[in-house]
Amino acid sequence: LSPWVPVVGLEIHAQISSNSKLFSGSQVQFAAPPNSLVSFFDASLPGTLPVLNRRCVEAAVMTGLALNCSINKKSMFDRKHYFYADLPAGYQITQQRIPIAVNGSLSYSLCIGNKMSQVVTKTVRIKQIQLEQDSGKSLHDDTRSQTLVDLNRAGVGLMEVVMEPDMCCGEEAAAAVRELQLILQTLGSSQAVMAEGQLRVDANISVHHPGEPYGVRTEVKNINSIRFLAKAVDYEIQRQIEELENEGTILNETRAFDSKLGCTVPMRDKEGKQDYRFMPEPNLPPLILYDAKSLPANMNHEQVINIDWIHERLPDLPSVKRAKLVEQYGILPEHSFTLLNEDGLTEFFENVVRQTQMKPRKVIGWILNDLLCYLKQHSLTVKESPVSSFLLADLLNLLEKKEISAAAAKQVLTELWKGEGKNPLEIVKEKKLELIQDQKELEQICQAVIDGQENEVIMIVLG
Amino acid sequence: GQPLGVLDGIPIAVKDNFNTAGIETTCASNMLKGYISPYNATVVQKLLDQGAVLLGKTNLDEFAMGSGSTDGVFGPVRNPWSYSRQYKEKSVSKSRSEDEESNWVITGGSSGGSAAAVSSFTCFAALGSDTGGSTRNPAAHCGVVGLKPTYGLISRHGLIPLVNSMDVPGILTRCVDDAAVMLGSLAGHDPKDSTTIQENFKPFELPDLTDVSKLSIGIPKEYHAPGLSGEILALWSKAADLFKNAGAKVIDVSLPHTHYSIVCYHVLCTAEVASNMARFDGLEYGHRSDMNESTESMYAATRREGFNDVVRGRILSGNYFLLKQNYENYFIKAQKVRRLIANDFVKVFRSGVDILLTPTTLSDAVPYMEFIKEDNRTRSAQDDILTQAVNMAGLPAINVPTALSERGLPVGLQFIGRSFQEKQLLTVAKWFEKQVKFPMIQLEEVKRLDHGVFQHEKSASFS
Numbered sequence: 013l014s015p016w017v018p019v020v021g022l023e024i025h026a027q028i029s030s031n032s033k034l035f036s037g038s039q040v041q042f043a044a045p046p047n048s049l050v051s052f053f054d055a056s057l058p059g060t061l062p063v064l065n066r067r068c069v070e071a072a073v074m075t076g077l078a079l080n081c082s083i084n085k086k087s088m089f090d091r092k093h094y095f096y097a098d099l100p101a102g103y104q105i106t107q108q109r110i111p112i113a114v115n116g117s118l119s120y121s122l123c124i125g126n127k128m129s130q131v132v133t134k135t136v137r138i139k140q141i142q143l144e145q146d147s148g149k150s151l152h153d154d155t156r157s158q159t160l161v162d163l164n165r166a167g168v169g170l171m172e173v174v175m176e177p178d179m180c181c182g183e184e185a186a187a188a189v190r191e192l193q194l195i196l197q198t199l200g201s202s203q204a205v206m207a208e209g210q211l212r213v214d215a216n217i218s219v220h221h222p223g224e225p226y227g228v229r230t231e232v233k234n235i236n237s238i239r240f241l242a243k244a245v246d247y248e249i250q251r252q253i254e255e256l257e258n259e260g261t262i263l264n265e266t267r268a269f270d271s272k273l274g275c276t277v278p279m280r281d282k283e284g285k286q287d288y289r290f291m292p293e294p295n296l297p298p299l300i301l302y303d304a305k306s307l308p309a310n311m312n313h314e315q316v317i318n319i320d321w322i323h324e325r326l327p328d329l330p331s332v333k334r335a336k337l338v339e340q341y342g343i344l345p346e347h348s349f350t351l352l353n354e355d356g357l358t359e360f361f362e363n364v365v366r367q368t369q370m371k372p373r374k375v376i377g378w379i380l381n382d383l384l385c386y387l388k389q390h391s392l393t394v395k396e397s398p399v400s401s402f403l404l405a406d407l408l409n410l411l412e413k414k415e416i417s418a419a420a421a422k423q424v425l426t427e428l429w430k431g432e433g434k435n436p437l438e439i440v441k442e443k444k445l446e447l448i449q450d451q452k453e454l455e456q457i458c459q460a461v462i463d464g465q466e467n468e469v470i471m472i473v474l475g
Numbered sequence: 476g477q478p479l480g481v482l483d484g485i486p487i488a489v490k491d492n493f494n495t496a497g498i499e500t501t502c503a504s505n506m507l508k509g510y511i512s513p514y515n516a517t518v519v520q521k522l523l524d525q526g527a528v529l530l531g532k533t534n535l536d537e538f539a540m541g542s543g544s545t546d547g548v549f550g551p552v553r554n555p556w557s558y559s560r561q562y563k564e565k566s567v568s569k570s571r572s573e574d575e576e577s578n579w580v581i582t583g584g585s586s587g588g589s590a591a592a593v594s595s596f597t598c599f600a601a602l603g604s605d606t607g608g609s610t611r612n613p614a615a616h617c618g619v620v621g622l623k624p625t626y627g628l629i630s631r632h633g634l635i636p637l638v639n640s641m642d643v644p645g646i647l648t649r650c651v652d653d654a655a656v657m658l659g660s661l662a663g664h665d666p667k668d669s670t671t672i673q674e675n676f677k678p679f680e681l682p683d684l685t686d687v688s689k690l691s692i693g694i695p696k697e698y699h700a701p702g703l704s705g706e707i708l709a710l711w712s713k714a715a716d717l718f719k720n721a722g723a724k725v726i727d728v729s730l731p732h733t734h735y736s737i738v739c740y741h742v743l744c745t746a747e748v749a750s751n752m753a754r755f756d757g758l759e760y761g762h763r764s765d766m767n768e769s770t771e772s773m774y775a776a777t778r779r780e781g782f783n784d785v786v787r788g789r790i791l792s793g794n795y796f797l798l799k800q801n802y803e804n805y806f807i808k809a810q811k812v813r814r815l816i817a818n819d820f821v822k823v824f825r826s827g828v829d830i831l832l833t834p835t836t837l838s839d840a841v842p843y844m845e846f847i848k849e850d851n852r853t854r855s856a857q858d859d860i861l862t863q864a865v866n867m868a869g870l871p872a873i874n875v876p877t878a879l880s881e882r883g884l885p886v887g888l889q890f891i892g893r894s895f896q897e898k899q900l901l902t903v904a905k906w907f908e909k910q911v912k913f914p915m916i917q918l919e920e921v922k923r924l925d926h927g928v929f930q931h932e933k934s935a936s937f938s
Contacts, residue, residue, distance in 0.1 A: 056754040091750055097758060291746060294639035
């Protein structure tokens with residue numbers, strides 16, 4: 013049986029973190045009362061016109077630069093037409109002809125090997141980033157045969173990031189998205205919280221034999237977390253392989269991921285292929301961006317968008333941050349991944365290191381194996397940790413000064429976890445966990461043990 | 476107290492495709508019957524801020540589609556000149572009652588209501604809109620000044636669009652000076668309309684031109700269009716001579732792509748219409764059908780019930796041209812032809828011509844009964860020929876009432892100027908207006924049509 017090559021591409025919609033929407037002044041806010049953040053333009057009242065939000069453009073430029081894209085100094089807006097209850101104007105304003113950024117790349121890493129200790133770096137090409145409007149939300153109430161429409165989200169700015177089909181499995185897709193998420197959060201261009209719909213991922217999946225042309229691809233939607241992304245992709249790859257090996261065919265269709273069943277199912281048929289009748293958006297002139305060379309003499313960065321000015325002010329991206337952590341603290345690369353992956357963990361770690369004499373290389377073990385373990389078990393975030401960096405540093409100092417053993421320290425940590433307000437020293441005293449330093453005392457204890465177990469001692473001596 | 480502005484106390488009328496806060500805005504369509512707009516169009520707000528008094532909203536062709544103002548849901552607009560002594564004296568009549576019932580003439584369109592309002596002295600000025608001639612055409616038929624400003628000079632925010640890339644608010648007044656005053660109150664950048672120019676606009680007073688010897692008037696030969704009445708041709712020639720005799724340079728020029736403008740307009744207009752009308756789905760505002768078996772059936776019924784045949788015809792055509800397989804051959808091609816048409820004007824103006832002089836309409840106003848013998852599309856194609864290319868090029872143009880026809884009805888001539896050179900355009904128009912001394916409408920009796928009883932009311936007698 014010849015091997016199958018799975019091919020995975022991603023279309024990611026990231027909601028732009030801005031105060032107001034892409035083309036209107038209404039506020040952007042999660043979970044506000046229905047239809048309370050809707051301007052006349054958002055509701056498509058006749059005669060209203062779009063006005064481009066500068067902050068959204070900056071967010072897209074930052075993201076494009078962070079993903080090594082070419083920023084198009086001239087990009088255009090288009091209308092994409094279809095009828096749906098959550099699309100009041102009957103069209104979405106997007107960038108179909110010339111998007112704001114093209115031809116970038118994203119490097120992400122996987123931890124492989126038997127101890128997940130080998131870090132492999134991969135790259136996925138970014139085809140383009142385009143600015144577009146988000147739609148409203150519609151809720152279908154089948155029992156009452158009605159649809160409820162909330163337009164709060166209608167018109168919120170989105171960056172659509174298109175990743176070329178350079179990935180081959182769920183793990184890679186998940187790692188790529190995770191890295192993108194970290195980048196967006198570092199830039200501040202999107203909060204990228206999947207649970208709040210700020211990051212939505214659709215996967216395009218196909219399989220083929222090596223040397224043969226790409227197979228028919230399916231689009232998988234309704235993926236609500238990074239974990240489900242990996243599952244959905246792997247399931248779909250498997251499904252396609254099985255289908256083809258059983259002489260079946262793959263339909264070019266859209267499928268939804270059912271998280272309860274862990275499988276993909278065909279979505280409701282949308283009456284064949286949609287023709288979106290793309291047309292230039294006549295109410296928005298071409299978007300012109302400048303760089304240091306093309307900036308007109310009498311304009312500054314406040315009047316227009318200067319790509320170079322933005323570039324100079326980009327914060328350290330995750331990959332740079334990780335490298336710095338490894339260099340500064342002597343930790344392993346895979347440690348740096350975990351530190352960045354957990355919101356607030358890097359800060360926690362650095363706070364502990366600052367407050368303890370223990371070497372960072374040893375501290376990291378306590379952070380990743382003990383603290384993080386507890387947090388995960390109790391589904392807590394770092395911010396919610398009952399053990400503060402101060403307390404942990406305190407505990408590690410006791411260990412470092414050899415006042416307690418490692419085993420005792422773990423016991424203390426368990427106690428600290430209860431969050432009863434005691435500090436490590438108090439717990440040590442309470443539970444008498446102090447390491448006995450006095451040689452004579454130790455000899456006495458050992459002797460007492462030996463004296464109490466005469467039979468065992470004879471057996472041991474005899475071998 | 477202090478006057479609010481130069482228009483304080485001046486009664487004006489506004490075409491019913493401009494949003495007026497708290498006042499029904501219908502576009503003469505069932506789709507928006509009863510729709511109370513929650514905001515003022517920018518131009519309306521500007522007039523109100525100056526102290527202008529809004530007398531009412533005026534009738535039009537449904538959604539501004541038409542050249543007769545006959546296809547709105549409130550019925551056709553009657554040209555006030557139908558009741559003028561000048562017209563009645565010239566018309567061959569059998570009986571009085573038959574005259575007025577079968578002989579009344581159209582206003583032209585689509586801003587017929589606004590033109591009629593100004594023409595009949597019910598207001599001093601009115602707002603219309605101009606996409607293919609919709610302000611200049613009825614101005615010519617009603618014997619008033621109709622100004623189409625340069626695209627981008629006056630805000631379209633709040634003007635319910637027909638073709639976003641060609642629409643402008645139009646100004647209808649009784650004399651050129653009044654048009655300059657209105658322009659001064661309306662022109663200028665609007666942050667709510669991204670297609671308005673950024674530069675500051677300075678209102679101007681029109682100088683009294685006495686010396687036209689430095690002027691170069693172009694006579695484009697293609698405007699000697701098929702169907703142009705002998706009468707208007709003669710008038711046009713007479714006007715050219717007027718300039719020549721006063722010392723101006725009058726030269727024949729060519730705008731070779733003129734005859735493509737109608738078909739080009741048809742493609743671009745219907746495409747934008749299809750897009751702009753997509754928002755009328757009955758969900759957020761406007762008419763909603765009782766049909767509620769499904770969202771789709773509700774859309775279909777709502778749009779069938781809400782739109783007249785003209786609108787629906789254009790939507791269907793437009794969608795056809797926007798289909799993926801047709802887009803290149805129709806829409807893109809039409810855009811290219813549009814560029815050629817615009818370049819014709821650029822070349823002529825670059826060659827030293829200051830102003831172009833052309834007829835505005837092919838003939839004087841036809842009787843309604845004759846007009847409706849042809850369908851809207853045919854009529855529009857015929858009537859727009861002399862005005863449409865100007866919208867393609869975004870140039871300013873003005874109709875100046877020139878003389879009465881043999882039938883006693885107004886005939887106007889059109890002046891076309893350079894982009895944003897309204898001052899020069901209006902200065903020349905004012906000079907011409909002074910030369911021709913167009914007669915005032917003489918409205919004597921106004922027959923009460925409802926009771927069929929004659930009432931010899933003497934409305935203000937102007938002789």
